[in-house]
Amino acid sequence: MTIQRVILDDDSRGALPPFIEADREQAVADLAAANHFRVFGRDGVKTKGPYVLHLTITDGRLIFDIRDQDDAPMIAIGLALGPFRRLVKDYQMLVDSHIKAVEEGREGRIQAIDMGRRGLHNEGAVLMTERLAGKIDIDFDTARRLFTLVCVLAQRVSAR
Numbered sequence: 135m136t137i138q139r140v141i142l143d144d145d146s147r148g149a150l151p152p153f154i155e156a157d158r159e160q161a162v163a164d165l166a167a168a169n170h171f172r173v174f175g176r177d178g179v180k181t182k183g184p185y186v187l188h189l190t191i192t193d194g195r196l197i198f199d200i201r202d203q204d205d206a207p208m209i210a211i212g213l214a215l216g217p218f219r220r221l222v223k224d225y226q227m228l229v230d231s232h233i234k235a236v237e238e239g240r241e242g243r244i245q246a247i248d249m250g251r252r253g254l255h256n257e258g259a260v261l262m263t264e265r266l267a268g269k270i271d272i273d274f275d276t277a278r279r280l281f282t283l284v285c286v287l288a289q290r291v292s293a294r
Contacts, residue, residue: 136171136183137276138203142287143190150289153233161282170273173200173209180271181208189280191215191287198270211269218284221258225285228254255281 140162171187172180185208188199196218198211215222228251235243258281259274266272272280 136185137165137169137187138184139186140165140283141186141188142283143188143199150286151229151233154229154286154289157229157282158286161279161286165276165279169276169279170271171276172271174269174271175209189283189287196284196287198266200270211266213265215284215288217261217265218258218281218288221254221261221281222285222288224254225251225258226289258282258284 142158142162171183171185173183173185175181184203186201186203186205188197188201190197190199194215195212196215198213200208200210202208228247232244232247232251235247255278259277262277262281262284263272263274266277
């Protein structure tokens with residue numbers, strides 16, 4: 135385990151529906167429990183953690199502000215959000231559908247939406263792994279959880 139702590143750097147906590155906040159809390163807890171996250175240094179060699187990961191969206195870029203266990207800056211990696219936009223939009227549509235299905239008590243619909251969410255998270259994990267290749271080495275489960283946090287951050291940015 136190499137990520138010690140994950141911090142979402144934004145100022146809109148609580149501005150989203152409870153379901154999305156629950157996704158955030160679960161992703162952060164899952165990352166704290168188990169993750170594979172190794173940063174490639176400037177020399178191309180993987181650095182050792184533990185890391186504190188600050189995630190934020192600034193000017194249409196996802197910023198991985200990676201710090202050491204004492205929260206001292208190590209490296210910042212920026213990714214364009216463009217490749218993630220369709221997946222983030224689909225994620226929001228699924229969340230909206232899930233909330234509506236729960237309100238209506240439609241169990242079969244909830245299960246179908248959950249299957250769709252899993253597939254979307256898998257697609258997001260593959261994209262996350264590809265976009266971070268050569269910068270950060272992550273496993274599939276870590277990538278899925280990071281994708282969840284990207285979706286939450288993107289929703290918070292659009293809610294402002």
